Amino acid sequence: MKHLFLVAFLLIITGLFVAANIYTFIPIYQSISDSIHISIEKAVLGGSIFSFFYAIGLLTFGPLSERVGRKKVIVYGLFLSIVTTGLVSFSFNEASLYVFRGLQGFALGSFAPVAFAYTFEIFPVQHQTLVLALINSGFLIAGILGQLMSSSITYFYGWENVFYCFAGIYLVLFIGSLFIYPSLPVTKKDDASLLQDFYKIVRNPALVICYIITFSILLSFVAFYDGIGQYLNEQHGADEQTLFKIRAIGLIGASLSLFTGKFVQRFGDRRTLLFGLILATTSLIFLFMSQTPGLIAILSVPFVASISLLFPSIISLVGKLGEHARGSAISLYSFTLLTGASLGPIIASTLDFPILLVMLIGVFIFNIAMGLRLKFSYEKGYH
Structure with a gap:
């Protein structure tokens, strides 16, 4: 029971910080546009590109997890998120911003659908709804947390450090995921049609x-x-x-x-x-x-x-x-x-x-x- 509590806690915290990155651009459009010399409208487009590729990730990783396992997709998705989130800090022009932010969106799309499906399989029925509710509450709170972290870090250290910070958080979550999440048998056949x-x-x-x-x-x-x-x-x-x-x-x-x-x-x-x-x-x-x-x-x-x-x-x-x-x-x-x-x-x-x-x-x-x-x-x- 204690181990399941750790699993639930890690799922909730990971969901919070993954969803927070959906909102990080909102308060720092001006800082990004000034830094890489593009218009605010083009910086805003970077957020839209993130959402588009995040959506593609959502559609991709849920079915993939049925074929290779939930834990593998969550763990490798977090590793990919570390790399792609760090890359956003190196954006130097409009094109690089779009590419790096798109890659980040795709990588972060690996968490939500897999975590929800994993919750159904790992927790007893009487605890499933509470864990799902807390993960979803984290997504709501992320709307405030993401903007607060983004604006605060940018004010004191510059916008690039927002993504260094999130990459560091994902690294901690990646390490925790390796050791805390139990592996489950894969029941889906590889030749099953998506x-x-x-x-x-x-x-x-x-x-x-x-x-x-x-x-x-x-x-x-x-x-x-x-x-x-x-x-x-x-x-x-x-x-x-x-x-x-x-x-x-x-x-x-x-x-x-x-x-x-x-x-x-x-x-x-x-x-x-x-x-x-x-x-x-x-x-x-x-x-x-x-x-x-x-x-x-x-x-x-x-x-x-x-x-x-x-x-x-x-x-x-x-x-x-x-x-x-x-x-x-x-x-x-x-x-x-x-x-x-x-x-x-x-x-x-x-x-x-x-x-x-x-x-x-x-x-x-x-x-x-x-x-x-x-x-x-x-x-x-x-x-």
């Missing part, structure tokens, strides 16, 4: 509904916080420090993930999912009625709490429904999640904040309808 796996997944009605809901979860979270930032800055003159405090207050809601296991044990995955969707919808409706900075800070807590419930409940459903193609199913989940997240800033920048709230309310009402259909499909035995 396309056949994905074909079975997309023909499963319950999984398709899960992916529809998944697409909107991180999209809504990212759009919500981007929208808040733009609205408070334009309408109330809020500075970055104020926005940071509001984001940090909202993350209190992530603590609900500690109780997700209890929710699932008592009510089941589907009811927990529906409760999270209803909580998100209710929070957004109250926020639409009054959009003062204080109320935004307060209502962001239940909204983040709802996201903390949705992540582990939906991935628990995907893992169970994916069965023998679990690695592929979770890879597709991770890819769908990230694709939705990449659209969040675009939607937030296009819509006024009240209209954004109406759109998000509509999205979650639609998700509730999908969740009710998921209950029917799941009980009918589509798995």
